[in-house]
Amino acid sequence: MPLIEIRDVSVAYGTPTRPVLDRVSLAIEEGEFVCLLGQTGCGKSTLLRLVLGAERPAAGRILVDGRVHHQPDRTRGYVPQKYSLFPDKTVLDNITFGPEVCEFGLAARLTPRFFRRRREFRRQAFEYLQRIGLEPSDAAKYPDQLSGGMQQRVAIAQALITRPRILLMDEAFSALDPGTRKGMQRLIRQLWKDTGATILFVTHNTHEALRLGTRVVVLAKEMPDSGSRVMLDLPVPEPCRDDDIPRLVRRLESASTSSDPLAPASALSEKW
Amino acid sequence: MPAAFLLIHAKPSRAWSVLLSWTLFAAGIGAYFYVSHARHRDNPEDRVMPTIAQMARGMYNAALQPAEEDEATAPPDNFVQRFFGSMLWKDTRASARRFFYSMALLVPAVLLGLHMGLFPYAGSFFLRFILFFDKIVALSLLPILFIAFGIDELAKVMLIVIGVAPTIILDTFNLVRGVPAEQTVKAFTLGAGDFDVAYRVVLKQVMPRILNSIRLNLKSVMLFLFAGEMIASTDGLAFRIALLRRHMGMDVIIPYVLWVALLLFLVDLGMRRLNRMLHPWFRES
Numbered sequence: 001m002p003l004i005e006i007r008d009v010s011v012a013y014g015t016p017t018r019p020v021l022d023r024v025s026l027a028i029e030e031g032e033f034v035c036l037l038g039q040t041g042c043g044k045s046t047l048l049r050l051v052l053g054a055e056r057p058a059a060g061r062i063l064v065d066g067r068v069h070h071q072p073d074r075t076r077g078y079v080p081q082k083y084s085l086f087p088d089k090t091v092l093d094n095i096t097f098g099p100e101v102c103e104f105g106l107a108a109r110l111t112p113r114f115f116r117r118r119r120e121f122r123r124q125a126f127e128y129l130q131r132i133g134l135e136p137s138d139a140a141k142y143p144d145q146l147s148g149g150m151q152q153r154v155a156i157a158q159a160l161i162t163r164p165r166i167l168l169m170d171e172a173f174s175a176l177d178p179g180t181r182k183g184m185q186r187l188i189r190q191l192w193k194d195t196g197a198t199i200l201f202v203t204h205n206t207h208e209a210l211r212l213g214t215r216v217v218v219l220a221k222e223m224p225d226s227g228s229r230v231m232l233d234l235p236v237p238e239p240c241r242d243d244d245i246p247r248l249v250r251r252l253e254s255a256s257t258s259s260d261p262l263a264p265a266s267a268l269s270e271k272w
Numbered sequence: 273m274p275a276a277f278l279l280i281h282a283k284p285s286r287a288w289s290v291l292l293s294w295t296l297f298a299a300g301i302g303a304y305f306y307v308s309h310a311r312h313r314d315n316p317e318d319r320v321m322p323t324i325a326q327m328a329r330g331m332y333n334a335a336l337q338p339a340e341e342d343e344a345t346a347p348p349d350n351f352v353q354r355f356f357g358s359m360l361w362k363d364t365r366a367s368a369r370r371f372f373y374s375m376a377l378l379v380p381a382v383l384l385g386l387h388m389g390l391f392p393y394a395g396s397f398f399l400r401f402i403l404f405f406d407k408i409v410a411l412s413l414l415p416i417l418f419i420a421f422g423i424d425e426l427a428k429v430m431l432i433v434i435g436v437a438p439t440i441i442l443d444t445f446n447l448v449r450g451v452p453a454e455q456t457v458k459a460f461t462l463g464a465g466d467f468d469v470a471y472r473v474v475l476k477q478v479m480p481r482i483l484n485s486i487r488l489n490l491k492s493v494m495l496f497l498f499a500g501e502m503i504a505s506t507d508g509l510a511f512r513i514a515l516l517r518r519h520m521g522m523d524v525i526i527p528y529v530l531w532v533a534l535l536l537f538l539v540d541l542g543m544r545r546l547n548r549m550l551h552p553w554f555r556e557s
Contacts, residue, residue, distance in 0.1 A: 054457050074463035083452040086459075088477045088553050097472075098462035106467055142553040162462055 001066060002027035003198055004051060004166065009060035010227060011046055020046050022227030023060070026217060028200065030165070033192050035213035036202045038256055042219045043228045044202045048170050051200060052076055064166065074102065077164035077197075081171040084155035085143040091154050092139040095125040098162035128157040132187065149180035156188065160195065169201045173208065185211055206249050210236055218255045231255040322523040330523030334360040341506075359512070364535070366507040370425065370497055374432035375486075381437040382482055385444025390456075390470050399445070402438050410435030411499055418504060428500035435496040436489050443485045447478040480554040483547045487540055494536060 006026040012019045020043040028034050038044040049055040050062055053069040053076070061068060064075065072078065085094050099121045104114050126136060132153040143151055152172055159167060169188075173181045189212060192199055203209050209216045218232040232255035237244060276282045284292070308321035322330070336351075339359035355361055387394045388402075414431060421427040451474050459473045501510035509532055516525050547554070 052457060052461070054453070072457050072460035074461060076461055078454075078458055078461040080454040080458070083454040084458060086455065086473060086477065088479075088551065097459075097464075101459075101465070101468045101472070102463035105465065106471060144553070144555065158462070159458075164461070 003030040003065060004028040004200070005061075005063040006047070006051070007061045007063070009047075009050060009057040009062060011043065011050070011055070011058055012227070018225070019227030021057075021219075022229050024219070024228070024230055025060075026230060026233075028198060030198055031196055033189075033199045033212060033214045034201065035209035035216045036200060036219060037206060037209045037216055037252060038204065038219035038228065040204060042221065042256075044204075044219050045170055047219070048168050048200065048202050051166075052078060052168055074098070074162050075165055077159035077162065077167045079152070079155050079159050079167065079169045079172045081174055084172075085151055085158070087143055090140050090142055091129070091134070091146070092122060092125055094143070094154060095128055095158050095161055096121040098158060099124070102162060124161065125157075128161055129154075131191075132157045133183075147180075149176050149184060152176065152184060153187070156191065160191065160197075163195070165198060167197050167199045169199065171202055171204070174203065174205070181208070188212065206252050207245070209252070210245055210248055214238060216252060218252055220256045319520045319522060322526070326523040327527055330521070331360075331527040334358065334524055334527070339363075339507075339512075360531070363507055363509045363512045364531075366505075366511075367497065367501065367509045370428055370432070370500075370508070371493065373425075373429045374436070374493055374497070377429070377433045378437060378440050378486060381433075381440045382444050385441040386448055386470060386475055386478075388441070389445045389448025390474060391466075395445075398441075402441055406438035406442060408434075410496060414499065414503065423504040428497070428505070431500045432493055432496040436492050439489060439492070440482075440486065444478070444482055447481050447485075448474055451477060480547050480551040483543060487543050487547075490536060490540060494532070 004027070006024060008023045008025055009021055010019065010023055011021040024047065036044045036047060046055065050057055051064065052072045054072055056070070069075075086097065089097065096118065100109070100114075100118065103117065104111075108114060126139065129136065129139060134150065134153060138146070138150070143154070146154065155172075172188075173184050176184060185208065188199070188201075191197075201209075201212055203212075213236055216232075216234045216236060217230055218234070219228045220231045221228050222231075232252065234248070234252065236248070304321065305324065308318075308323055311318045311321050312323060335358050336354045337359065338357050339362055342357075342359075342362070384398065388398050389395065410431060413434060417427045417430055417434075421430055455473055455477070456469050459469045464473065497508075498510035501508040502514040505511040509528060513525055513528050516528075
C-alpha cells in the first residue's frame with residue numbers, strides 16, 4: 001500500500017467556481033523523494049495543502065498511511081517558503097518547540113519533570129543545529145537576525161526533530177539566492193538519505209526538481225480554464241548525469257507548458 | 273544658509289533639532305506668564321490666569337494638606353505622612369484604582385479577541401454582536417449604567433470597560449487573523465494542540481502589537497474615567513477639577529491637568545519599556 005494515496009482529487013475555488021485540480025491521482029511510496037513541478041497557479045501548493053490536511057478536496061480522497069486526515073498533525077512535517085519559524089522564539093526554542101508540545105501540555109510545562117526533560121531536548125537541538133551547519137552561537141538568535149538560507153535550515157531542523165515520516169516542502173528554497181539554494185539542495189538530499197523520510201517537494205524550478213527528486217510529477221492545465229492534471233510522471237535516473245539534464249528539462253518543460261503554446265519554455269527554467 | 277533650508281532634504285544639526293523641539297514649550301509657557309502678569313497688573317484679584325507663585329502655593333497645599341472634606345481628621349506630623357494624607361494623593365489613588373481595575377478587565381477582552389480570531393465557532397458567535405456593540409456611544413449609556421449599577425465604583429469601571437473593550441477585542445481579532453496561516457499549520461505539524469497554538473504561538477506573537485494597541489487606547493480609558501468621575505464621584509482627579517471649577521480654583525486646576533498628563537505619559541512610557549523588555553524580538557514596522 002502506498003504511503004500517500006491521492007485518488008481522483010478535484011478542487012475548485014471562488015464564485016463562479018474556477019477549477020484548480022481536476023481528478024488528480026498519485027501514489028507515493030515510503031522513502032520516495034517526489035518533486036511536484038508546475039507553473040505558478042497550477043495548483044501544486046493546493047495539492048500539498050490537501051496532503052497536509054489544511055484544506056479538503058471537493059471530490060476524491062487523500063489517504064496518508066491508509067487514513068483520511070482532517071487537520072495537520074505530526075505525521076507530516078511542513079516547511080513553507082515564508083513564515084516558517086516562530087518570530088518570538090530563539091533558534092533553540094524554535095527547534096525544541098516540537099518535542100516540548102508533543103510531550104507536555106500547557107499545564108504540564110510547570111512541573112519539574114519538564115525542566116529536566118527540556119535539558120535533553122536542548123542537547124538534541126544542538127545536535128540538529130550542527131547537522132544543518134549552524135554554529136552553537138546561533139542558538140540564542142531570533143529568526144530575523146538570520147539570513148533567509150539560515151532560517152530555512154532551522155525550519156528543516158525544526159520539522160525533522162519530531163521525526164515525521166513525511167516531509168512536505170512548499171517552494172522551500174524559492175526565496176533563496178542561487179549559491180545558498182545549491183547548498184540547501186545538497187543538505188536536504190543528505191538528510192533524506194540519512195532519515196529515510198518520504199519527501200514531497202513543490203517547486204517551479206525544473207533544474208531543482210531534477211537535482212532533488214527520485215521522481216518528478218508535472219502538474220499542468222490541458223485547457224486554459226480547466227483544472228490541472230498530472231501531465232507527466234517521470235522517474236529520475238539515479239544518479240542523474242549532468243548530460244542527461246538538458247534532455248529531461250526539455251521533456252518536463254514541454255509537458256508543463258502544453259496548455260499555452262505561446263509561453264516560452266525558458267520561462268520555467270530559471271537557473272539555480 | 274544651505275539651499276535646502278526648510279525643504280525635504282534639509283539636514284538640521286542635532287543642536288538645532290533639540291532646540292526646535294523645545295521651542296513651542298518655551299513659547300507657550302512664556303506667553304502664559306506674559307499674559308498672566310499683564311492681567312495681574314490690571315487686576316491683582318485676577319483668578320483666571322494665576323501666577324507661578326499662586327500655582328506653586330496651590331500645588332503645595334494640594335500635595336501636603338488634606339482635602340476640605342477630610343479636614344476634621346488630626347493633622348499628621350511628618351512630611352511623608354502629610355503627603356499620604358493630602359488631597360492630591362487621595363485623588364490620584366482613587367483615580368488610579370479605577371484605572372487599574374479597568375486595565376485588568378481588558379485581559380478577558382484580549383483573550384476573547386484571540387479565541388474569536390482562531391476558533392470559527394467563537395468567531396461566528398461573537399463577531400457580529402461586538403461589531404454592533406462597538407458602535408454604541410459609551411457615554412450615552414452612562415445614565416443607564418448609573419441606574420443599573422448605582423453611582424459607585426462599579427458603574428464607572430463598567431463605563432470604561434464598555435467604552436474600550438470592544439475596540440480591544442476587535443483589534444486583537446484582526447491581529448490574530450493577520451498571523452500567517454503557515455504559522456498555525458507548522459505548529460500543528462510539530463504536534464501542538466489547539467491551545468498550544470492559541471497561547472504559545474499566536475498570542476505570543478501578537479502580544480507586542482496588542483500592548484501597543486492598549487497604549488493607543490489609554491486616551492479613551494482616561495476619557496471615560498474622567499467623564500464618570502466628573503458626573504458622579506466624591507473623589508478622584510477629575511472630581512477635584514470639576515469641584516474647583518465652581519470656585520474658579522485655577523491655581524489648582526492647571527497643575528492638576530499637567531499632573532494627569534504627566535502620569536499618563538509615565539504609564540505610556542512604562543508600557544513601552546515593558547513591551548521592549550518582554551519582546552526583544554519585536555521590531556516595529
